[in-house]
Amino acid sequence: MLNFTTLPPLSLYIHYPWCVQKCPYCDFNSHALQKASLKSEHVDEKQRDSLYVKALIQDLESELPTVWGRTIQSIFIGGGTPSLITPEALHSLLSQIRARIPVSPLAEVTMEANPGAVDQYKFAEFHSAGINRLSIGVQTFNDQLLTKIGRIHNAQQARQAIECAQNIGFDNINLDIMYALPEQSIKSALSDVQEAIHFKPTHISHYQLTIEANTAFAQQPPKLPDDDHSYAMQLQAQALLARAGFEHYEISAYARSGKQCQHNLNYWQFGDYLGIGAGAHGKISNAAEQTISRRWKNKHPQHYIDAQQSHQKEKTAAKNNLVIHNSMLGGQHYLSEADIGFEFMLNSTRLVAGFEQQLFAAHTGLSIKQIEAGLQKALQLGLIEYSSKQAKDFIRPTTRGLQYLNELQELFL
Numbered sequence: 001m002l003n004f005t006t007l008p009p010l011s012l013y014i015h016y017p018w019c020v021q022k023c024p025y026c027d028f029n030s031h032a033l034q035k036a037s038l039k040s041e042h043v044d045e046k047q048r049d050s051l052y053v054k055a056l057i058q059d060l061e062s063e064l065p066t067v068w069g070r071t072i073q074s075i076f077i078g079g080g081t082p083s084l085i086t087p088e089a090l091h092s093l094l095s096q097i098r099a100r101i102p103v104s105p106l107a108e109v110t111m112e113a114n115p116g117a118v119d120q121y122k123f124a125e126f127h128s129a130g131i132n133r134l135s136i137g138v139q140t141f142n143d144q145l146l147t148k149i150g151r152i153h154n155a156q157q158a159r160q161a162i163e164c165a166q167n168i169g170f171d172n173i174n175l176d177i178m179y180a181l182p183e184q185s186i187k188s189a190l191s192d193v194q195e196a197i198h199f200k201p202t203h204i205s206h207y208q209l210t211i212e213a214n215t216a217f218a219q220q221p222p223k224l225p226d227d228d229h230s231y232a233m234q235l236q237a238q239a240l241l242a243r244a245g246f247e248h249y250e251i252s253a254y255a256r257s258g259k260q261c262q263h264n265l266n267y268w269q270f271g272d273y274l275g276i277g278a279g280a281h282g283k284i285s286n287a288a289e290q291t292i293s294r295r296w297k298n299k300h301p302q303h304y305i306d307a308q309q310s311h312q313k314e315k316t317a318a319k320n321n322l323v324i325h326n327s328m329l330g331g332q333h334y335l336s337e338a339d340i341g342f343e344f345m346l347n348s349t350r351l352v353a354g355f356e357q358q359l360f361a362a363h364t365g366l367s368i369k370q371i372e373a374g375l376q377k378a379l380q381l382g383l384i385e386y387s388s389k390q391a392k393d394f395i396r397p398t399t400r401g402l403q404y405l406n407e408l409q410e411l412f413l
Contacts, residue, residue, distance in 0.1 A: 002290040002337070002365030008271040010067060011074045011263050012097070014056065015277030017301045018048075019081040020117060024150045024216035025209060029279030029299050030080040049089035052301070055308035055328065057096050059276040059297065062326035064101060066284050067274065071102040074263040075109045077131075083113035087125030094130050108133050108172075108262040115161035116153030123168045133261075134165050135174040135205070140181060140188075141195045148182045148222065149209070162199045172259060174203035179237065180230040181209050182222035189233040190240060197244045202259035206237055207252035251350045251402060268351050270344045270363040278304040279330075290365060292335045297328045304328050341370045345412040349405060354387070354396025374412040383408040 019030045043051075075097075077085075085093075097103065110133040111126060126134075140146055141155040153161075165173055175196045179189040196204050208230055211217050225233070238248055246254035250268060253261065266273065275282035279299040285292050298304045307327035335343065344364050348355040360368045368375075375395065378384040383401035387394045401408045 004285060004287045004290060004365040006362060007070065007285050007287055008363040009073045009266050010070045011076065011266045011271060011273040012072045013273055013275045013280055014075065014077045015275070015280040016077060016079040016082040016085055017278040018084055019079060020152050025212065027212035027215050031301055046086055046088065049086045051305050053089050053093045055305050056093060056276050058308045059326065059328045060097060060100060063274050063276065071104050072107060073104050074107050074266060076263040077111045079112055081114045081117050082111050083118045083122065087122060087129065090126060091129045110135055110263055112137060113161065114153065115158040118161055120164050120168070123165050127168050127170060133172040134170050135176065136161055136165065137176045138196065139176060139178045140192050142188055142192065145181045145184060173201045174205055174261065175199065175201045176205045178207060178209050179233045180225045182224060184225055186229060186233055186236065190236055193237045193240050197240065203253070203255045203261060204241065204246060205253055208234070249352050251405060268347045269355065269359060270347055292340055293332055294335065295332045296330045298330045337366060337370060340364045340366060342412045345371060345374065346409050349397050349401065349408055352402065354394045357393045357395060371412055377411045378408055
């Protein structure tokens with residue numbers, strides 16, 4: 001049985017499902033605009049975004065009974081390509097959110113941006129609307145590789161987007177850099193990292209291209225560097241980033257001091273989050289009922305918007321007999337104690353510094369004995385270690401544990 005004494009921090013994820021074109025490696029819920037993911041091909045961008053914002057707000061209102069009295073600590077707008085949204089729609093969305101639920105004045109508000117879908121006017125309007133952190137999807141500064149992975153921008157557009165955002169006043173910027181791209185050399189991979197460092201961002205996400213099911217690359221796989229070359233890229237990039245003052249704090253994330261992504265840290269520490277938008281997922285702890293549930297929304301943008309327009313309420317009876325009306329809801333699942341222990345470790349073992357032991361009970365409502373068997377196996381295999389810092393006890397993955405992260409996580413199944 002769960003025993004929450006406090007609730008974890010609460011974040012808000014907003015999914016924007018459209019992009020200019022689907023990247024061949026992407027398995028996210030994204031829909032190319034030219035393929036008419038809305039019924040009418042005559043809906044312009046302002047009408048599309050207006051319809052979508054109405055649906056988002058109804059979605060949020062339907063979720064509010066699950067989080068009464070709680071404050072949003074961070075907001076993340078992902079996609080798709082959120083930087084396609086019209087400035088008017090973004091202003092409306094963020095102002096309506098703040099009118100309905102408390103948002104911390106210190107909240108990190110992140111938007112993902114594609115260098116091929118932004119300009120100076122948009123950046124200025126996004127900044128004015130309250131976006132205080134940008135995540136720019138550069139991926140690589142090599143034009144040939146950008147073409148091979150299906151990106152719509154070129155290297156010069158990426159450089160211009162970064163400089164434009166900085167000139168506008170964004171002082172908290174993440175750059176996404178991929179490695180192990182089709183036929184990429186180690187020299188090329190390190191050149192991307194060096195150029196990213198040159199722009200002096202506060203955060204760099206450096207992650208390996210992997211082939212996911214149900215993607216174009218899964219159907220026609222490109223020739224990727226072998227494991228030895230990929231690992232060499234990773235290790236040498238880590239060394240470059242460390243010398244430049246970036247702390248490696250998560251398996252694929254590096255930050256200047258104090259600039260770790262607060263929204264993602266909440267995920268990795270098994271915090272709570274509302275998810276609104278087509279295909280968005282959420283995870284909510286309920287102290288009154290001592291439960292943790294996962295909820296997800298209808299995936300297709302048209303179905304998601306139709307649900308709002310039709311006013312046909314899908315009713316979900318919560319365990320406290322409160323009926324929550326959410327026409328966008330795709331489904332809901334209550335986590336078992338075994339699920340909770342596994343999911344906590346699935347997330348927290350991604351953190352290089354690990355987690356404070358008391359955090360497990362605080363964020364799961366369970367005793368750490370729930371995962372004792374897995375911890376002992378991981379300890380014996382040299383995949384985790386115990387450490388103390390500032391009179392607090394931590395459990396952290398070893399260097400070997402981070403290298404064999406999948407094997408470490410599977411011990412908690």
